[in-house]
Amino acid sequence: MQSSFKHVKITGISTAIPKKEINIYDEAQYYGNSIKKIDRMRKMVGFYKRRVVEEGTTASDLGICAAKHLLNGMNINLREIDALVYVVQKPDYEAPATAFYIHNKLGLPDTVPAFDINMGCAGFVYGMWTVSQMIESKTCKRILLICADTPTLDVDLADRNVAPIFGDGGSAILAEYSKDEIFSFYNIETKSSGYYAIIDPAKGHRLNLQIRNTKDFNLILKYKDKKLQTPDGRETTFFHPYLNGIEVFDFTISVVPQNIKKLLDYANLKDTDIEALCLHQANKQIIQAIGNAAGFPEDKVPYHAFENFGNNTMCSIPTTICSILKEKTEKSCVKILGSGFGNGLTCASCILTLDNIYNSGIVDYQLSEKTMSKEEYIEYWIKKIKGE
Amino acid sequence: MKKTDFLVELEDILQREEPCREEDALEDYEEWDSLSKMAVMAYYDKNFNVKISLQDFQEIKTVNDLITLAGDKIE
Numbered sequence: 001m002q003s004s005f006k007h008v009k010i011t012g013i014s015t016a017i018p019k020k021e022i023n024i025y026d027e028a029q030y031y032g033n034s035i036k037k038i039d040r041m042r043k044m045v046g047f048y049k050r051r052v053v054e055e056g057t058t059a060s061d062l063g064i065c066a067a068k069h070l071l072n073g074m075n076i077n078l079r080e081i082d083a084l085v086y087v088v089q090k091p092d093y094e095a096p097a098t099a100f101y102i103h104n105k106l107g108l109p110d111t112v113p114a115f116d117i118n119m120g121c122a123g124f125v126y127g128m129w130t131v132s133q134m135i136e137s138k139t140c141k142r143i144l145l146i147c148a149d150t151p152t153l154d155v156d157l158a159d160r161n162v163a164p165i166f167g168d169g170g171s172a173i174l175a176e177y178s179k180d181e182i183f184s185f186y187n188i189e190t191k192s193s194g195y196y197a198i199i200d201p202a203k204g205h206r207l208n209l210q211i212r213n214t215k216d217f218n219l220i221l222k223y224k225d226k227k228l229q230t231p232d233g234r235e236t237t238f239f240h241p242y243l244n245g246i247e248v249f250d251f252t253i254s255v256v257p258q259n260i261k262k263l264l265d266y267a268n269l270k271d272t273d274i275e276a277l278c279l280h281q282a283n284k285q286i287i288q289a290i291g292n293a294a295g296f297p298e299d300k301v302p303y304h305a306f307e308n309f310g311n312n313t314m315c316s317i318p319t320t321i322c323s324i325l326k327e328k329t330e331k332s333c334v335k336i337l338g339s340g341f342g343n344g345l346t347c348a349s350c351i352l353t354l355d356n357i358y359n360s361g362i363v364d365y366q367l368s369e370k371t372m373s374k375e376e377y378i379e380y381w382i383k384k385i386k387g388e
Numbered sequence: 389m390k391k392t393d394f395l396v397e398l399e400d401i402l403q404r405e406e407p408c409r410e411e412d413a414l415e416d417y418e419e420w421d422s423l424s425k426m427a428v429m430a431y432y433d434k435n436f437n438v439k440i441s442l443q444d445f446q447e448i449k450t451v452n453d454l455i456t457l458a459g460d461k462i463e
Contacts, residue, residue: 040403232422249426289430
């Protein structure tokens with residue numbers, strides 16, 4: 001689906017990234033202590049550094065950190081915000097929506113609606129598309145959009161095709177109504193025949209494993225350590241996220257470049273009008289393949305964010321904007337083409353005009369000393385349940 | 389592209405240190421993993437305008453099979 005808006009502008013952006021960094025050269029034990037093997041991975045897929053959360057941090061913690069930097073940096077009064085939209089695939093709780101928790105922590109007024117959008121790597125574009133409709137219709141004047149994810153909490157460190165890909169992050173974006181015309185364009189596609197290609201089959205209510213149910217608990221014990229060999233020689237378990245790399249790659253190189261080209265046609269723009277093709281930072285190999293197939297020169301298709309922070313899913317386009325595009329977006333007016341693609345399978349691309357926006361850059365997130373251990377968390381809730 | 393040039397290119401695509409030969413079975417290469425398959429897909433798309441499908445990988449057993457897939461793009 002293609003759509004455009006002419007009165008929605010991004011006025012500010014901020015991205016919070018955990019301070020803890022892992023460098024792939026410090027993980028030589030997983031490569032038989034062979035630096036040559038690591039060099040091969042670095043060259044082929046861009047594995048290098050990634051930033052990961054420490055236990056106890058949730059995606060919303062990163063999102064709140066980014067939102068606070070954004071609102072303080074722009075000196076925004078909370079009463080001037082009309083809605084909060086949170087894009088997430090790892091909510092703090094199954095219910096209620098994590099947007100309510102964020103609403104509370106930021107101290108937003110009761111008059112402000114808040115809701116979650118469950119979306120993966122295309123989440124930033126879906127989030128912008130949603131808030132743009134709310135603004136263009138004049139329902140809202142100013143919306144706080146937050147995207148955050150912690151994919152590293154679910155991966156097996158020993159899975160060398162998956163673990164070095166991911167990083168964690170949280171981004172906050174302020175979108176506002178603009179009296180002056182400022183165009184944005186969207187092209188969103190869904191290939192649901194590949195819904196199973198990136199999936200967490202052990203989680204959710206399809207299987208509905210209940211830890212308090214003895215039968216279910218025994219199933220967990222039976223399968224939790226059962227090693228499974230994938231056709232490409234990786235070792236995994238049923239309880240780890242499933243990712244069919246080749247199938248996803250096939251989707252990305254056949255669908256994403258065409259989606260981008262169609263968007264440019266729809267917007268009546270050329271690649272020369274675009275400052276940067278900000279692709280979802282899946283990995284260097286995928287970024288380069290899409291950039292090339294979409295007809296963009298290599299220097300306009302950054303993969304800096306992947307090499308330095310890892311693939312932080314729906315935050316990866318904002319991470320690029322907050323890192324290598326910080327100065328350009330702060331001091332000039334540039335058009336960027338963002339394209340997010342991933343679980344669904346879906347591809348969502350947008351052309352945005354970033355005109356002298358507030359850009360906090362990358363903010364380091366540090367674990368709060370008040371963070372509870374898992375046991376402290378359980379004890380906290382036991383007291384609450386008992387009314388103590 | 390000449391076959392000999394492609395064999396050198398393939399060495400680079402797979403980031404392999406040993407030379408590639410037409411008759412080699414790809415399964416014997418330590419480097420023939422999903423990353424290499426993706427790199428081959430991207431290379432064929434970019435340089436030969438040939439889309440390799442997932443189905444194709446079931447059939448590709450040797451370096452020669454890869455060469456055949458490029459049609460007249462590799463002489």
